[in-house]
Amino acid sequence: MRLAWAAAIVLGLVPGCGRIDFAPIDASADAPPFGVDSDPSFVVIETLTVPVDGSSVSSTTILASSDTYRLNASGAITVGGVGDMRGDAEYHDFSNPTDTNNLNGQDYGISIDHPVIGQKVTRWGPYVTSHIYETDFTGRDQTLSANLHDGDYANNIGTLTLKILRKP
Numbered sequence: 001m002r003l004a005w006a007a008a009i010v011l012g013l014v015p016g017c018g019r020i021d022f023a024p025i026d027a028s029a030d031a032p033p034f035g036v037d038s039d040p041s042f043v044v045i046e047t048l049t050v051p052v053d054g055s056s057v058s059s060t061t062i063l064a065s066s067d068t069y070r071l072n073a074s075g076a077i078t079v080g081g082v083g084d085m086r087g088d089a090e091y092h093d094f095s096n097p098t099d100t101n102n103l104n105g106q107d108y109g110i111s112i113d114h115p116v117i118g119q120k121v122t123r124w125g126p127y128v129t130s131h132i133y134e135t136d137f138t139g140r141d142q143t144l145s146a147n148l149h150d151g152d153y154a155n156n157i158g159t160l161t162l163k164i165l166r167k168p
């Protein structure tokens, strides 16, 4: 009896259970897997630094249409706005993770191959406190470009990181 009671307490207090129980904020349209190192057979072939002023950065790698790649977006920046004014590859205000811009309601975050605000297609999955996100990406026999979509670039500080991974 005492053991069962103790086990119930432990189960209720195990650190890390919060991620399992966390209700996804952005569960629509995102293809699994989420999180980092979900498939260790992928290796990083290029690392890009994504500026936070809205300008685009392009890969030097041409991503073949015959290959499936994985994109890994990470980092945290000062993004301004409400709450704690922090942002990552998909969400801003870590005290109340928010998917969209406060100013214009568009999808805040790193956009791939769609630089114009309001045209972001890439979805990075549910909010995670590691601020590391991954999504699959099919090559288009061309380089890819990435830029941050935000409602106000003037109050941004920092950079985000985008890694391109491929199976060797």
Ligand SMILES: [Ca+2]
Residues within 6 Å of the ligand: 079, 080, 081, 150, 151, 152, 153, 154, 155, 156
């Ligand atoms: Ca901003």
Ligand SMILES: [Ca+2]
Residues within 6 Å of the ligand: 089, 090, 091, 098, 099, 100, 107, 108, 109
């Ligand atoms: Ca977003």
